[in-house]
Structure formats: structure tokens, C-alpha cells
Amino acid sequence: MRRRHRRTARRAGAMIIGMLLAAAAAVPATPAAHALPPADVPAIGVDTGRFKLPIGCTISLAGVPVFWLPTDVDVQGVAPVQLGPGQEFWLTQGSGSITFPSWLTSLAPLLGLTSADARITDLSIGASTSTPESINIAEKEPLEIPGIPIEAGKPLKVGLPLEGTFDVGPFTAASGGATTLKFDGAVAEVDLKSSAGFTLPIKADCEASQGNALLKIAIGGPAGQPPARIQGAPLNFPEPASNQLVGIINAPYRCDLGGEPLDVGIAVGAHIPLVVRRGGSFAFDRASGALTLPAATVNRLIDQGHTTARGTVTRQDLVVEGGTPATQNVAGDGIAIPETRLERDRRLVIPLPAEGTLTAGPFAPAPGAETVAVSLGAAAADLSFDGSSEVVRAECAAPSPKVYLVENPVT
DSSP: OHHHHHHHHHHHHHHHHGGGTOOOOOOOOOOOSSSOOGGGOOOTTEEEEEEEEEEEEEEEETTEEEEEEEEEEEEEEEEESEEOTTOEEEEEEEEEEEEEOHHHHTTHHHHTEEEEEEEEEEEEEEETTSBSSEEETTSSSOEEEEEEEOOTTSOEEEEESSSSOEEEEEEEOOSSEEEEEEEEEEEEEEEEEETTSOEEEEEEEEEESSOOEEEEEEEOSOSOOOOBOOOSOOOOOOOOOTTEEEEEEEEEEEEEETTEEEEEEEEEEEEEESOBOTTOOEEEEEEEEEEEEOHHHHHHHHHTTOOEEEEEEEEEEEEEESEESSEEETTTTOEEEEEEEOOTTOOEEEEESSSSOEEEEEEEEOTTOSEEEEEEEEEEEEEEETTOSOOEEEEEOOOSSOOEEEEEEBO
């Protein structure tokens, strides 16, 4: 009976462990079946995303590993889409969560477990090639989650932090290339408390069990750019499936419109797998986009005498590294830009397409490739103004440095 009692204690303790990474979940939203809501499109140059990474936690009792618990960590945050050489940057508005199944909590009554106090001593986010390459946000001050209730037979979802969000940084970018933000692991010390008055201390050491990459950021352009610490970006994403991200990237583009340079943003949103199997493929699900005209560009068009604009996007290339096809034009036969009124000093966000979704993929890894990365390429549109039948061609070169949508390890 004593051995069975100890085994039960060990298993019951596991469900609390995950609370170490637990995090305040993002505001639920209806999955984007159509166009991107303009209010959810971040500013130009901003990447917003939510990721559900498979992880595994080694559960230890009195310093002895007793079992391994697989689950998922749900993480969200905000980052710049590009970096300059040596630029300081942060992952901001960070939060996350972990949910444990009801079968784990159903074991709690056997030991009289009613609550737990968690102390997270390691919650590390990495940035490859950057300095430092990893930051433990709990190193200086462990994160405390006291009085976590245990409800038997109910899934357990706990948030970190208890209030607000966390920022990770500063990192300093390398002189070139790219950096990949990733989940590097977490460690929690948990005191399980029973109604009988005894406490069972356990420890969980968690790491990614498959791919751990969150996003890839290219480095280029001039040095000496100001620190990139973004705040106030919208994060209204539905909970993604395991091993999937959902996000919106708003990439800066410089376009030539009839010989006139104009700055615009092209946003892309989708649900995207985080890994690709060798011999398999992946695609973007529920993909859609938006054209962003910053206030300065709107004012410039108004100063030229324009009051409305409409047209057709004829090209939006996705460029694939380490996979096929090498380039895919997701504009297909063209995406209509509905007639839109220009208003001085106001940013203009035009969902594209206005209804329905885009086709992006499938993308397959090339033989021998270790990763498959997809970035935004060149774009083009035919525009007309003020109800005129005259068409003006807009040509937009691919962003430089690159803007990556995803980089998937090949497993």
C-alpha cells in the first residue's frame, strides 16, 4: 500500500509542475475565416504571434527523477520584423500558459491535495547569434505563483505572469545574418499542499520536445538603429493547435508608383505548422493579408489631389529557402483592392482579400535540408484613383533585410 501511495503522489504532483510555465492566456478570438480585422494588424515593422510548442518535463522528487510528462506550452509575444547590425531588441508583451488534462487532477483526492505554491527559477528565451544567446527572466527574481487551486477532474490551466506581461531582453543583434528567438526551457519548484497539513516538494525541468523556434529575424541595413522595444501591439489570437503558430507580420515595403516612391506595409496572417516532416510538406492555413498605408503616405497621396483609390494586387511572392517551390505568387489571378477613401493624418488598413482566404503552400523540404524558411518577396499592384479608368502600376521590391514568416526545422 505504501508503494502505491508513493506512486500516486508522484503522478499527482506532475500536474502542478506545468504550472511553472503557466501563463495568462491571450484573449480568445474567433479564428480568422476571412480578412484580417484592421484593429488586429500591428504597426509596420512589427511581428505578433502566439505559439503552441510541445514540451516535456522531467519530474523529480527529493532530487531523483521519477517520470517524464509530455504536454504543450502556449506562448505569445511581440518582436520587430527586422534588425540592424548591433541593434538592441526585446521580445515584449510576453505571456504563456499550460493546460494539464483532467485525468491528472482526478488523482488529487487520493492524497488530499488541495493547492500548490509554485516558484519558477528558470524561464529562458533564446536568441541565436545574439548577445546574450539566452536570457532567464527568473534569474534575478524567481516568479512566484502561490495558492494554485487543485480541482479534481477538471483540466488545469494556470498563467504566468499572474498579472500583466513580461519583456525579455535586451539582446544585441549580431553584425549580420539572422537571429532565431526560441523557447530554451523552464524549471519550477512546487510545493503540493494537502488538507492533512503535509507538503510534498517536487521539481520540474522542462524543455522543448520537438522544434523550439518561435520566429526568425533577419539582420541588415545601417548600424546605429535605436533599441527595438515594442509596446501596445494587438494580440487577439485564438489558441493554436499543438505544434502550430498563429500570427500577423506587417512588413515594410518601398514601392515605386509611377516613378514616385511610397512607403507601405504588407501584412500577412495565418496558422502555420512549426515543424515539417522529411518527405512531407506544410501550408499556411486560414491565410489572409492587409495593405497598410501609413498616415504620411496617405497625406502624400492627398497632396497630389487624390481622394479615393482602388485596384488589384497582381503579385505577392513568398520566397522559400531550403524547400520547393522556390517562389510562390499568392496573389494568384489577382486580389481586388476595393475603392477606399483617403483621410488626412489617418493610417489606412485595407484587408486583402476582403472576403475569403489566400492559398499559401504546400511547401516541401529540399533533399538534405535541415530547415525550410519562408520570407516575403516582391509585390505589385495596378491602381487607379478618384474613379478614373487610368491605371498606374505599383512595383514593390522585397523587403531588405528579409522579413521571415516562419522557419521550420525538418524532422
